[in-house]
Amino acid sequence: MNSPDMSRLLAQAAQKLAAGGLVAFPTETVYGLGGDAENPEAIAAIYAAKGRPANHPVIVHVAPEADLTYWAASIPAEARALIQAFWPGPLTLILPRASHIPAAVSGGQSSVGLRCPSHPVAQTLLREFARLKPSGQGGVAAPSANKFGQVSPTQAAHVRAEFPELGEDRLMVLEGGPSNVGIESTIVDVSRLDDGIGPVLLRPGHITAEQLADVLGKPPARPDATAPRVSGSLKAHYAPHTPLRLVTRAQVLAMARGELMPSRAENRRVVALVFEAPPDASASYIDWRVCSCDPALFARDLYAVLRALDAQDYNCIYIEQPPGTEAWRAVNDRIGRAAAAFG
Incomplete structure (x- = not known):
């Protein structure tokens, strides 16, 4: 410096x-x-x-x-x-x-x-x-x-x-x-x-x-109809080029069993960012990536990870939905808007 x-x-x-x-x-x-x-x-x-x-x-x-x-x-x-x-x-x-x-x-x-x-x-x-x-x-x-x-x-x-x-x-x-x-x-x-x-x-x-x-001395209010426009407030934002979907833990486990995803024969290649690797990963065409359970560390790495995955020719990026707590609010905001870009 x-x-x-x-x-x-x-x-x-x-x-x-x-x-x-x-x-x-x-x-x-x-x-x-x-x-x-x-x-x-x-x-x-x-x-x-x-x-x-x-x-x-x-x-x-x-x-x-x-x-x-x-x-x-x-x-x-x-x-x-x-x-x-x-x-x-x-x-x-x-x-x-x-x-x-x-x-x-x-x-x-x-x-x-x-x-x-x-x-x-x-x-x-x-x-x-x-x-x-x-x-x-x-x-x-x-x-x-x-x-x-x-x-x-x-x-x-x-x-x-x-x-x-x-x-x-x-x-x-x-x-x-x-x-x-x-x-x-x-x-x-x-x-x-x-x-x-x-x-x-x-x-x-x-x-x-x-x-x-x-x-x-009091909680800040939620956005209202007359709030000023600000950066990052559109419904769809922060999106990678690769389609991104949010999935629950139950859906992660179903994906691992091959119940929610098309077979390898259909030339699907996807990556899933999860908080814990599934015990049964028979759907071998899914690349499992384990993310940090710390919201600050998850946020620090999020955009760099999405950019890296964009360069790897995946058909889709799946992200396990984080907890709905205040500590995860900013992360949920970003990945929710990213997913909204793909309907």
């Missing part, structure tokens, strides 16, 4: 952002596809590269010492309490957008999503970029560095594989090792408190509803 080569690359990346270019960079959650959050042309380039609908907002990443009043019209006490507890870290706050911040980052909405990542490469990049801005407040708009609706990247190699058409001249990719959280940030809406609405948990993540409640 502190090597002369990395310092040089980070300075170059900040200059590229300042010139309106795109930089993919590591965070603790996933790798982001970044552009200057105050440059509508840079934001448009992000949307074009991803194939992202223009009304689907992106998250603005800021350094730990950023002046949040530059980005948000107001910062309620609840937001400040969450910032004190969880920033830097995998928490995005939806706040009223300051009038001079381009509406493009919010998909045309009056709110803005702000996050302060904890990854050291991301923090250094954000600080270097802020030094180049006349205001001293450099924010980087950065959705996940993948094509819209696909599996998010947790390694630099994933990003390069996702955007081969861009090349290093149009997209600079910073190395930062594997993301240690592995799924996107928790999103909490605190933009409507003056109307008596919220805080609202819009997307579950590594920071759980129980942890939020400990800080807020």
Whole structure:
């Protein structure tokens, strides 16, 4: 991180952002596809590269010492309490957008999503970029560095594989090792408190509803009909190219006995991600992969596993449904949306 080569690359990346270019960079959650959050042309380039609908907002990443009043019209006490507890870290706050911040980052909405990542490469990049801005407040708009609706990247190699058409001249990719959280940030809406609405948990993540409640003094509300649009809120999202299905433990055992799956003669080749290998695996055309029973470890490895399986020409990926507990809520959200992409 502190090597002369990395310092040089980070300075170059900040200059590229300042010139309106795109930089993919590591965070603790996933790798982001970044552009200057105050440059509508840079934001448009992000949307074009991803194939992202223009009304689907992106998250603005800021350094730990950023002046949040530059980005948000107001910062309620609840937001400040969450910032004190969880920033830097995998928490995005939806706040009223300051009038001079381009509406493009919010998909045309009056709110803005702000996050302060904890990854050291991301923090250094954000600080270097802020030094180049006349205001001293450099924010980087950065959705996940993948094509819209696909599996998010947790390694630099994933990003390069996702955007081969861009090349290093149009997209600079910073190395930062594997993301240690592995799924996107928790999103909490605190933009409507003056109307008596919220805080609202819009997307579950590594920071759980129980942890939020400990800080807020009450559980966050569920999304409502008037909630702002946020990243990752579509029914079908985070999907691999290979069809993905969720199965119960009973179905796993039936699969192992060959009762739910077509025979090898039908040229089926599938993989099943399970929490415990079935005792009877007579359906030998199924590749059994045992997953961690720890929700944090499962989440950390999920996207990298899905990308690896995508490259192995399986007909289908089966995932054993995790427990329905709060600890597994974020994982269930991601794999549920991934499965929804295939009906």
